[in-house]
Amino acid sequence: MKKKFPIDEHQKLALNGTTLDIRIRGTQEDNPVLLFLHGGPGVCDRHFVLEDQAPLADICTLVCFDQRGSGKSYTREQAAQHMDTELVLGDAIALIDWLRERFHQEKIYLAGHSYGSYLGVRLCQRIPEKIAAYIGTGQLANGAENERISYEFVWNEATKRGDQKALDALKKIGAPIDGFYRSLDDLTVQRNLMTKFGGAAHGKKENMIQSMVLPILRSPEYTLLDIAGYAKGAYYNLRELWREVISSKFDQSVKQLDVPVYIMAGRHDRNTPPEIAKPWFDALDAPKKEWIWFEQSAHSPIREEKDKWNEAIRTRVFEQ
Known part of the structure; x- marks a missing residue:
């Protein structure tokens, strides 16, 4: 039987000129609030967070939202519009203000994963007075260097394993130039191979379908109609935001x-x-x-070593 939460809300909020789909779970109204910023862009993760981080609900209120044009926040009207990270940051700030008022909190805790870590750092720059602490997982620091090293990893693994099919695919797409492949399809080829070789989840032989799509299909958080929007939203977000994200150089600017x-x-x-x-x-x-190192994890210790991740939040961040 699923654990019941005294606070268990699903809302659609009109904020910053768009509608955001929000999930909230907790046990006490006066607990601190932990807001999760998903990655991608456009790869919503509430179906993982609400399950894997549920043990933290006794000490903090968990909040997930599908970002503009993503998942349950995707609409055809939004997908017809240009979007940049300034809009996404504005959405997050509006949600933070709503949460501060809703739960009577001066500051909100932020947890950003992958692309969400890019948003998290920029929010810390923009509104430090509203943020209690920042937790980065799969932290972005330099987009072009990320892509260079990631491509080299896949090439080296394919060579070591004698995987000629992978080597041929990598030759076809070519190495990224200043962090960019020629197309999003080429990026997807590299990410599929990186996942296959364990660069996304350590010690697992999975492709992107197994690691990303199947968990969504099995989750009660998303209907089949939602999943169709999820796929469209992921492509839309990548198309609109990827160049801006990969151009970032926090190691030089922050x-x-x-x-x-x-x-x-x-x-x-x-x-x-x-x-x-x-x-x-x-x-x-x-x-x-x-x-904090996670020795048995790759890109997502929040899932791969969820118990250790949760314990770190409990003891290091909230000091309980």
Whole structure:
């Protein structure tokens, strides 16, 4: 039997000129609020978070939202419009203000995964007075370097394994130039191979269908109609936002954040390689900061080592 939550809400909120689909779960109205920023762009993760992070609901209120043009927030009208990260950041700030008022909290805790870590850092720059702490998982620090190292990983793994089919596919798409492939289809080829070789989830032989699509199909959070919108929204978000995200260079532009910073890093991450984010983090000026390694994880320790991730939130961030 599924655990019942005293606070268990599903809302559609009109914020910042769009409608965002929100899920809230918790046990006490006066608990601190932890807002999750999903990755992608456009790859919503509430179906994981509401299940895997449920043990944290006794100490904080969990909030997930499908970002503009993503998942349950996708509409054909939105997909016909241009979108940039300024709009997405504005949405997040509006939601943070709504949550502060709804739960009578001065500040909100932020957890950003992958692309969500890009949003998280920018929000910490923009509204530090409204953020209690920032937790980055699969932390982005330099988009072009991410893509260079990720491509090299796949090439080296294919060579080591004698996977000629993978090598042929990599030759066809070519290495990224300044972080960019010639098309989103080429990017998808590389991500599929990276996932196959364990750069997304450590020790698992999965493709993107197995790791991303099947969990959505099995989740009660999304209907079949929602899933159709999810797929369209993921492509729309990539098309609109990817160039802006991969052009980011936090290692050069972000030297200080005025909030506590916690980075949850998978040792085997080849999507956002930690050897890029760690030097940035080491040089970062913040009131408090902590880097936490997850030895059995790649890109998503929040799922791959969910118990350890949850324990780190409980003991390191909330100090309970």
